[in-house]
Amino acid sequence: MCAGRSPYIKPTTTSCQQSDANPRVSTRFTPNFAGLKPTTMAPENPSLPSENDLPYVLILKPPPSFVIFGEHFFNSTKFRFLKAYESPLPLAHFLLAHAQSVQAILSSGGAPVTADTIRLMPLLRLVVTTSQGLNHIDLSECRRRGIVVASAGTIYSADCADSVVALLIDVLRKVSAADRFVKQGLWSSQGEFPLGSKLGGKRVGIVGLGSIGSEVAKRLEAFGCSISYNSRKKKPFFSYPFYPNVRELAANCDALIICCALTDETHHLINKEVLSALGKDGVIINIARGPIIDEKELVRCLVEGEIRGAGLDVFEHEPDVPNELFALDNVVMSPHNAVFTWESFEDLRKLVVGNLEAFFSNEPLLTPVVLDDQPHFSG
Amino acid sequence: MCAGRSPYIKPTTTSCQQSDANPRVSTRFTPNFAGLKPTTMAPENPSLPSENDLPYVLILKPPPSFVIFGEHFFNSTKFRFLKAYESPLPLAHFLLAHAQSVQAILSSGGAPVTADTIRLMPLLRLVVTTSQGLNHIDLSECRRRGIVVASAGTIYSADCADSVVALLIDVLRKVSAADRFVKQGLWSSQGEFPLGSKLGGKRVGIVGLGSIGSEVAKRLEAFGCSISYNSRKKKPFFSYPFYPNVRELAANCDALIICCALTDETHHLINKEVLSALGKDGVIINIARGPIIDEKELVRCLVEGEIRGAGLDVFEHEPDVPNELFALDNVVMSPHNAVFTWESFEDLRKLVVGNLEAFFSNEPLLTPVVLDDQPHFSG
Numbered sequence: 001m002c003a004g005r006s007p008y009i010k011p012t013t014t015s016c017q018q019s020d021a022n023p024r025v026s027t028r029f030t031p032n033f034a035g036l037k038p039t040t041m042a043p044e045n046p047s048l049p050s051e052n053d054l055p056y057v058l059i060l061k062p063p064p065s066f067v068i069f070g071e072h073f074f075n076s077t078k079f080r081f082l083k084a085y086e087s088p089l090p091l092a093h094f095l096l097a098h099a100q101s102v103q104a105i106l107s108s109g110g111a112p113v114t115a116d117t118i119r120l121m122p123l124l125r126l127v128v129t130t131s132q133g134l135n136h137i138d139l140s141e142c143r144r145r146g147i148v149v150a151s152a153g154t155i156y157s158a159d160c161a162d163s164v165v166a167l168l169i170d171v172l173r174k175v176s177a178a179d180r181f182v183k184q185g186l187w188s189s190q191g192e193f194p195l196g197s198k199l200g201g202k203r204v205g206i207v208g209l210g211s212i213g214s215e216v217a218k219r220l221e222a223f224g225c226s227i228s229y230n231s232r233k234k235k236p237f238f239s240y241p242f243y244p245n246v247r248e249l250a251a252n253c254d255a256l257i258i259c260c261a262l263t264d265e266t267h268h269l270i271n272k273e274v275l276s277a278l279g280k281d282g283v284i285i286n287i288a289r290g291p292i293i294d295e296k297e298l299v300r301c302l303v304e305g306e307i308r309g310a311g312l313d314v315f316e317h318e319p320d321v322p323n324e325l326f327a328l329d330n331v332v333m334s335p336h337n338a339v340f341t342w343e344s345f346e347d348l349r350k351l352v353v354g355n356l357e358a359f360f361s362n363e364p365l366l367t368p369v370v371l372d373d374q375p376h377f378s379g
Numbered sequence: 380m381c382a383g384r385s386p387y388i389k390p391t392t393t394s395c396q397q398s399d400a401n402p403r404v405s406t407r408f409t410p411n412f413a414g415l416k417p418t419t420m421a422p423e424n425p426s427l428p429s430e431n432d433l434p435y436v437l438i439l440k441p442p443p444s445f446v447i448f449g450e451h452f453f454n455s456t457k458f459r460f461l462k463a464y465e466s467p468l469p470l471a472h473f474l475l476a477h478a479q480s481v482q483a484i485l486s487s488g489g490a491p492v493t494a495d496t497i498r499l500m501p502l503l504r505l506v507v508t509t510s511q512g513l514n515h516i517d518l519s520e521c522r523r524r525g526i527v528v529a530s531a532g533t534i535y536s537a538d539c540a541d542s543v544v545a546l547l548i549d550v551l552r553k554v555s556a557a558d559r560f561v562k563q564g565l566w567s568s569q570g571e572f573p574l575g576s577k578l579g580g581k582r583v584g585i586v587g588l589g590s591i592g593s594e595v596a597k598r599l600e601a602f603g604c605s606i607s608y609n610s611r612k613k614k615p616f617f618s619y620p621f622y623p624n625v626r627e628l629a630a631n632c633d634a635l636i637i638c639c640a641l642t643d644e645t646h647h648l649i650n651k652e653v654l655s656a657l658g659k660d661g662v663i664i665n666i667a668r669g670p671i672i673d674e675k676e677l678v679r680c681l682v683e684g685e686i687r688g689a690g691l692d693v694f695e696h697e698p699d700v701p702n703e704l705f706a707l708d709n710v711v712m713s714p715h716n717a718v719f720t721w722e723s724f725e726d727l728r729k730l731v732v733g734n735l736e737a738f739f740s741n742e743p744l745l746t747p748v749v750l751d752d753q754p755h756f757s758g
Contacts, residue, residue, distance in 0.1 A: 067571060158579045159552075162602060166548040170558075173538075173720070175545045178713035179555040183705045187698040187714040192446060198722035200537045222601035223541060319566040326562045334557035335566040341552070343577035 055360055056082040056101050060091070060117070063108030063130040065345050073349060074106065078357045081106070095120040104359060106352065109133060115141040126359050128352055132156045132212075132339060133289055134369065135262040143371040150355040153367035154211040155347040156339035160287050161215035163338035164257055167285050167311025168204075168220075170332040172197045172255075177329040200224035205253030207246055207269070208260025208288065209235050216257055228253060231260070246270070250277040255285065262289035272297045275307055283309045287338040290316040299324050302331055313338040434739055435461040435480050439470070439496070442487030442509040444724050452728060453485065457736045460485070474499040483738060485731065488512060494520040505738050507731055511535045511591075511718060512668055513748065514641040522750040529734040532746035533590040534726040535718035539666050540594035542717035543636055546664050546690025547583075547599075549711040551576045551634075556708040579603035584632030586625055586648070587639025587667065588614050595636055607632060610639070625649070630656040634664065641668035651676045654686055662688045666717040669695040678703050681710055692717040 057079045059066075065073050071081070082102065087094045095102075095117065102121045107113045109131040115138045118124060127137055128150045142149055170176050173196035181193055204220050206213045206229040217227045217240065228241040230249040235242070243249035246269060250256050256278055260266050270284070270293040278284060284307060286293055295316040301307045302325065309330035315321050318336055325331045354366045436458045438445075444452050450460070461481065466473045474481075474496065481500045486492045488510035494517045497503060506516055507529045521528055549555050552575035560572055583599050585592045585608040596606045596619065607620040609628040614621070622628035625648060629635050635657055639645050649663070649672040657663060663686060665672055674695040680686045681704065688709035694700050697715055704710045733745045 064571070068574065158603065159577055162548055162552065162578050163554075165602075166545065166552060166554045169541055169545040170549070170554060173541065173545060175542075175549060175711070175713065176555040176558040178716060179549075179711050180559075182700055182712040182714055185700075185702075185705070187700065191698070192443070193714045193716050193719070195447065195724065196716070196720050198538055198720040199541050201722070219598075219601045222598045223544075224537065319570070321561055321564075321566065323564075326564070332554070332558050333561040334554065335561055335572045337557060337572050337575070340572070341575050341577040343580070345574065 051080055054078065054080040055103060056080060056098070057104045057106050057128075057356055058082045058084060058095075058098070058102045058121075059106050059111075060084050060113070061108065061111035063106070063110075064340070065130060065348060069345070074352050074356075076353050076357055078360050079104070091117075092120060099123070104128065104356060106130070106356070107137060109136050111136065113137045118142070118145060118147065126150065126356075126365075128355050128359075130348055130352060132160065133261055135289060139369075139371055148359075148365065149369040149371065150359075150365045151367050151369045152348060153351060155351060156344055157211040157215050159341050159344050160212045160259075160338045161219055163287050163313060163334070164212075164216045164259070164285055164311075165219050165223075167287070167313070167332055167334070168255055168257070168283065169199055171283050171285070171309040171311045171330060172199055172202075174329065176332050202226075202254040203228065203252065204255045204257060205229065205243070205249040206240075206257045206259055207231075207249065208258070209238060209240070210259065210261075212287070213257070213259035214238070216259060225255075247274050247277045250274045250282065251279075253278070254281065255283045258284070258286040258288045258292055260288055260292065262292055266292050268292070268294045270294065270298070275301045278307055280306055280308060282307050283311070285311040287313040290314040290318060295322065302328060430459055433457065433459040434482060435459060435477070436507075436735055437461045437463060437474075437477070437481045437484045437500075438490075439463050439484070439486065439492070440490035442485070442489075443719070444509060444727060448724070453731050453735075455732050455736055457739050458483070470496075471499060478502070483507065483735060485509070485735070486516060488515050490515065492516045497521070497524060497526065505529065505735075505744075507734050507738075509727055509731060511539065512640055514668060518748075518750055527738075527744065528748040528750065529738075529744045530746050530748050531727060532730060534730060535723055536590040536594050538720050538723050539591045539638075539717045540598055542666050542692060542713070543591075543595045543638070543664055543690075544598050544602075546666070546692070546711055546713070547634055547636070547662065548578055550662050550664070550688040550690045550709060551578055551581075553708065555711050581605075581633040582607065582631065583634045583636060584608065584622070584628040585619075585636045585638055586610075586628065587637070588617060588619070589638065589640075591666070592636070592638035593617070595638060604634075626653050626656045629653045629661065630658075632657070633660065634662045637663070637665040637667045637671055639667055639671065641671055645671050647671070647673045649673065649677070654680045657686055659685055659687060661686050662690070664690040666692040669693040669697060674701065681707060 059081050062085060082098060084091055084094050099121055100123060103123050104126040105113060105124065107127055107129045113127055113136060118138065118141050124147055126148050127142060129137060130152060132152055134151060137149060139149065174194060178193055181187060200223055202225045204225045204227050206216055206227060209229040209231045213229065221227060228243060228249060230243045230246045258270065268291065272294065275297060299322045302310055311332045313334045314336050321333065325333065351366055358365050438460050441464060461477060463470055463473050478500055479502060482502050483505040484492060484503065486506055486508045492506055492515060497517060497520050503526055505527050506521060508516060509531060511531055513530060516528060518528065553573060557572055560566060579602055581604045583604045583606050585595055585606060588608040588610045592608065600606060607622060607628060609622045609625045637649065647670065651673065654676060677689065678701045681689055690711045692713045693715050700712065704712065730745060737744050
């Protein structure tokens with residue numbers, strides 16, 4: 001399946017100090033953003049540099065966390081933001097105007113960092129991304145230019161895995177459909193609600209046993225599911241059965257979970273053949289990237305009952321979702337928010353600011369991505 | 380909390396041979412009811428008794444499994460059903476007419492087996508129930524009369540625990556609300572969906588650490604939650620912190636999970652004081668029985684934002700649900716179907732038929748309930 005072209009990019013490796021094993025919410029749900037710092041320097045502290053002396057971090061488009069929390073979300077006393085999206089200039093003109101002052105970019109999934117963009121910035125040395133995926137960054141060009149990339153590490157893995165479990169139980173046990181049934185007042189008038197299917201005993205096939213996939217496996221084992229997986233290569237630290245071919249994995253599982261990264265190799269990895277192997281009793285869950293599944297084929301399979309159901313957080317042409325799915329009770333959807341919790345955003349803030357401050361202080365990054373010639377195929 | 384009156388009934392103990400640890404669905408989701416036997420005896424086997432010679436098992440009202448699968452669902456060659464609900468006679472008259480022929484009742488949650496009913500059947504020796512709860516059976520009268528009771532054992536525990544996790548993640552991560560958001564086409568027009576709250580790190584308080592509660596704990600530990608519990612008494616086999624007072628448990632957790640049985644002691648156990656201790660960031664999940672919570676108070680707390688949210692499978696006056704809850708995105712509801720899976724119904728069929736056949740063959744019951752003077756306070 002993953003035989004193919006080079007150059008490839010190896011799975012993200014991180015030195016993120018924020019382990020998923022540590023409880024991040026010690027008391028209640030209210031987020032604590034007490035660490036946010038003001039943009040303007042305190043005038044009573046003359047030893048600190050003025051804001052005008054701080055190095056620039058370029059932002060092409062505000063990441064979701066900016067939109068939600070405001071532009072002070074990632075503020076620091078060590079750098080300032082250069083906001084391309086606030087300029088009336090075309091992007092290329094804007095970048096040319098600032099070519100000599102940008103050493104770092106803060107990127108997000110919605111704003112591609114292309115080779116053309118990179119080439120306009122001769123001093124660029126760092127790309128930090130707020131997203132779990134790296135598919136929006138031209139990693140080959142970064143590698144060629146010696147630009148380092150800092151990822152979001154594993155901060156989203158637990159939330160993503162939780163979303164997988166929620167979508168899987170929902171599809172099997174009809175949770176969202178039941179909520180609609182009760183809220184529409186149908187219980188007292190229509191009586192019985194359709195039976196669901198038990199999660200325990202299900203054979204779960206995970207495509208991409210990286211940081212998310214392994215968290216999914218840990219959770220689903222506690223429900224009595226049996227786990228197998230497909231990945232670029234066999235993982236020596238896991239004893240789960242390994243299928244080198246995703247079609248064979250699909251043929252031998254009841255639920256197929258997509259946790260891999262989007263690369264040239266995984267684009268439309270889940271095609272007609274794989275969905276056919278999954279079969280009419282099979283369920284598919286995708287919290288990775290929409291284009292990993294041939295969406296047109298998936299919609300056809302769902303509409304025609306060729307697979308049992310789907311839980312989808314991601315789509316090929318977001319935020320557009322195929323209308324045919326709106327009326328299907330066996331399809332549960334969310335608006336690409338599998339990682340959107342108060343707690344993960346607070347972790348993100350610490351990590352992004354930490355990576356940028358480390359870079360400008362000549363200290364090791366918290367979550368560097370290892371760029372080599374291997375395919376990036378990991379969740 | 381559980382100090383109080385006697386006589387009490389001890390938690391169900393079972394010898395159910397169908398362990399939750401065994402995968403019950405070895406291949407795909409389609410249920411296998413190949414074991415269902417015809418009502419009419421095969422005429423070519425003269426050694427078997429005719430149907431008219433078989434002992435009666437009284438049914439007051441068809442259990443949900445009858446409604447869903449048809450009346451042959453529990454058929455056996457060892458007994459036949461006497462269906463009170465098909466008779467035009469008032470129940471008391473019907474029972475008096477059959478007083479000398481009923482040794483066993485097949486009961487369900489919707490058909491109470493009261494002391495008055497029991498007194499009309501002097502030969503009654505067994506009550507088998509299809510429900511997880513026993514609150515519809517007058518256990519004191521059974522104990523006094525020496526009538527044995529067979530429960531559904533632990534066959535529902537895994538499905539109930541799965542439902543708890545599904546409801547909890549749904550309330551925290553807004554899964555059903557997100558599904559509505561996408562299906563109503565709001566993603567492309569409204570953009571951002573509200574942030575959820577991470578499950579990992581949450582302090583989960585379980586009320587009733589029985590067969591369901593312990594399955595809930597096992598699952599939520601895999602998500603990184605910390606577990607504590609309240610029960611009639613401390614459980615020596617669990618190391619989770621024990622709170623003898625449910626109000627103190629509520630004050631020290633982010634999510635309160637109701638898994639205990641409904642008894643005189645647990646009726647409105649979750650009252651204004653407990654909900655107040657849970658507080659405005661707290662979430663409550665109930666898959667046990669509606670009247671364990673003071674529903675009027677719960678609705679007020681939810682409407683006025685005094686607690687964060689609720690996942691409710693059960694209600695005080697089912698199938699009626701308080702209309703005030705219909706519009707709340709922070710409330711996820713299901714129509715008392717936390718145990719309704721194809722697989723659990725197949726397990727139930729084997730267990731009910733097995734208990735009744737064992738009784739009429741003078742063999743040990745599969746899932747006898749131990750009736751003594753202890754309160755029945757277990758999930």
